[in-house]
Amino acid sequence: MKIDVLTLFPAMFAGPLDESIIQRARKAGLLDLKIHNLRDWTHDRHRTVDDRPFGGGPGMLLKPEPLFEAVESLKRVETKVILLSPVGRKFDQSIARELAKGKNLLLVTGHYEGFDERVPKTLADDELSIGDYVLTNGALPAMVVIDAVARLLPGVLGDDESSRDESFSHGLLEYPQYTRPAEFRGIKVPDILVSGNHAEIEKWRREQARLRTEKQRPDLMK
Numbered sequence: 001m002k003i004d005v006l007t008l009f010p011a012m013f014a015g016p017l018d019e020s021i022i023q024r025a026r027k028a029g030l031l032d033l034k035i036h037n038l039r040d041w042t043h044d045r046h047r048t049v050d051d052r053p054f055g056g057g058p059g060m061l062l063k064p065e066p067l068f069e070a071v072e073s074l075k076r077v078e079t080k081v082i083l084l085s086p087v088g089r090k091f092d093q094s095i096a097r098e099l100a101k102g103k104n105l106l107l108v109t110g111h112y113e114g115f116d117e118r119v120p121k122t123l124a125d126d127e128l129s130i131g132d133y134v135l136t137n138g139a140l141p142a143m144v145v146i147d148a149v150a151r152l153l154p155g156v157l158g159d160d161e162s163s164r165d166e167s168f169s170h171g172l173l174e175y176p177q178y179t180r181p182a183e184f185r186g187i188k189v190p191d192i193l194v195s196g197n198h199a200e201i202e203k204w205r206r207e208q209a210r211l212r213t214e215k216q217r218p219d220l221m222k
Helices: 020-027 064-074 093-100 118-122 139-150 160-165 198-216
Strands: 002-007 032-037 079-090 104-109 126-129
Touching: 002 064, 002 139, 020 032, 020 139, 064 104, 064 118, 079 093, 079 118, 079 139, 093 139, 104 139, 126 139
Parallel strands: 002 032, 002 104, 079 104, 079 126
Antiparallel strands: none
């Protein structure tokens, strides 16, 4: 998969995307990730990307000209253009799976008071938000989307079964898990997990996932 990111802060992406699973995916050629500076598509000496909103109000808006020029320069036939914006639909595991089936994503990160409305209306295929809170810009949300999508690509985790049995993979939180020792500070691993009865273990795990979700994320049960 190819993922392009259009941002005002390319340096923010250097650390998180050069470590762990993302780094291995890039080195293995499973993920082609490129970070682009929006200011490279400006034509004035101040490299201006923002301006005051018509009608007044606080803050500045990202101008349409550099955004349109940048997206049109980077976009290919199979590219899906996604804005990271607080007004977008809330990102979740089902959307990550949907995006992982594509060939090329172009993530456009917001900043200031957001985008000139002509950008989402005519330039973007989708808008995503990672939650109901305010961040300084869209760089962190873009990293979240990249990480969630990349780990679903075939071969990235080494064992593709790993991504099929995680939290949210089946609409539920993941069941409790334990490792050795079987007893630690007086707290024992549930007997069923050391019983060797795999059918009963699977049944226990499904029930524990349901109970945990009901308690901690009842909204998911809807």
